[in-house]
Amino acid sequence: MGNALNIMLNVVGGLGIFLYGMENMAHAMQKVAGDKLKNVIAIVTKNRFLGVLVGIIITILVQSSSVTTVMVIGFVNASLMNLTQALGVILGANIGTTAVGWLLILKVGKYGLPLAGIGAIIGMFAKTEKGKEKSKLMMGIGLIFFGMELMKNGFEPLRAMPEFVEMFQKFHVTGIGSAFLVAMVGAFLTAVVQASAATLGITIMLASQGLIDAQTGVAIVMGLNVGTTITAFLASFGAKANAKRAAYAHTIINIFGLLWVLPIYGIYTNMIGHIVDPSVNISGFLAAAHTIFNVTNAILFIFLLTPLANFLKKLIPDDEVKVKKYTHLDVRMLETPTLAIEQTKAEVGSIGEDIKLSLEMVKKVIDKNLSKNSDEIAEVFRIEEKADMVQKEVAELNSQILGLDIEQHFVMVTRKNIAICDQYESLTDYAERIMKVYSRLKENDLVLNKYKKEDIFMLHDAVADFFELVNNAYITNNADITMEAVKKSTDITNMYRKARKSHLDRMAREKPKPMLSTGHMDILNYYRRLSDHMLTVVEIMNI
Known part of the structure; x- marks a missing residue:
């Protein structure tokens, strides 16, 4: 019992530090790149392909597809961006968020705490606001790596505990049905913590410790794409019809992605295995599965944005005339x-x-x-x-x-x-x-x-x-x-x-x-x- 409690404390502590690091990094990145964000978002009015590129860039900058999507919903609600443009940015956000997966597979966990410490020391002596924010950015990255290291060390003893191994084996993927159920577990976890990076990090740690296999890990990763849409969905409450359409589109796109993968699940995971061998690098395998899934989904939808926008306009009627708003501020x-x-x-x-x-x-x-x-x-x-x-x-x-x-x-x-x-x-x-x-x-x-x-x-x-x-x-x-x-x-x-x-x-x-x-x-x-x-x-x- 004491060993299990120790494991739980390590994992929960690591997860908390990881999430705190993500929040600090995203917050600092937004401040450091604030002026660049303004220039990047201006590109979106050009065409849908540039919109996807903007979504990728902004999500990499702010390290959160949820932040990007909520921001886009705000712009649509303020009539600064039309629905088709917003859908392009959302596709890009789905791709941009996969950068977090590649960051997580870096074998730098032992350097996380020193990096966070150096960032904190630099922040104490920084004289400019920009310098302080850059130090927070460094500290945030260090805390992410340190949190991952704590979670990895916390999960490691589980391999020697038969009851836990047996519990995780229940999530083993054997076919389309079990892949769907496991994906729903991933979606639920992501919806609860409202951070796909956290679910991805936990999945990579479980897989790297051998507690779940590659097939199961991919299913969880597919599910977290669905779960992350809950943030945008909640942000659309009280918004105008077009903003609600953008939020619903985010959910539809990611659910559709899961549905097209499931029938070819075995083929898909085997294809990823030819790119990154899961027996050699399970973390890279999962990161590749996440990236290829979202890139493929974006390619499938990039030519369907106008029909999707028209469908959503029929699904969600225009707003009734309400109190007039005089600005685009939201x-x-x-x-x-x-x-x-x-x-x-x-x-x-x-x-x-x-x-x-x-x-x-x-x-x-x-x-x-x-x-x-x-x-x-x-x-x-x-x-x-x-x-x-x-x-x-x-x-x-x-x-x-x-x-x-x-x-x-x-x-x-x-x-x-x-x-x-x-x-x-x-x-x-x-x-x-x-x-x-x-x-x-x-x-x-x-x-x-x-x-x-x-x-x-x-x-x-x-x-x-x-x-x-x-x-x-x-x-x-x-x-x-x-x-x-x-x-x-x-x-x-x-x-x-x-x-x-x-x-x-x-x-x-x-x-x-x-x-x-x-x-x-x-x-x-x-x-x-x-x-x-x-x-x-x-x-x-x-x-």
């Missing part, structure tokens, strides 16, 4: 914070384009003396409402990003995005206020004469030009415009003072109606406030 993007941050910037940039349109509408309304019920005024109000909602959605997701363990650089970028989004929303507020003043004047049959319009348009053109400079600087990450921005802001302030003086001089001569006079001054003041907020954006960029 909580599932928190799996890859760097991409969520980049998408936030794109959303704020989109509001920038709306602001330019809003300013155009404002000038057109005043210039043409349009009705207070004109489409142009309605468009300015619509943009302001949209900016309010974008600000809310940006704040909600990015507040969660700030709660994650991300590099200080990304913390600063996230805070800047939130603050600049607030300033952009304020710009739409002032455009709306100008239109409200104008509408109030129209209601009282008061018209801005050509002198008042000249004052307004002098400020308007300067403000519109200022915003063009500021928005382009934000989009291109060009913070080196402070001197030019301060000059433009100062020029606008001087224009405001000049227009205000002209207005007061005319008041002394003409004695205009009070409402018209105050309305004109309000409009001038709102343009000055627009300039102030634009200068604040530049100041935020330079923090």
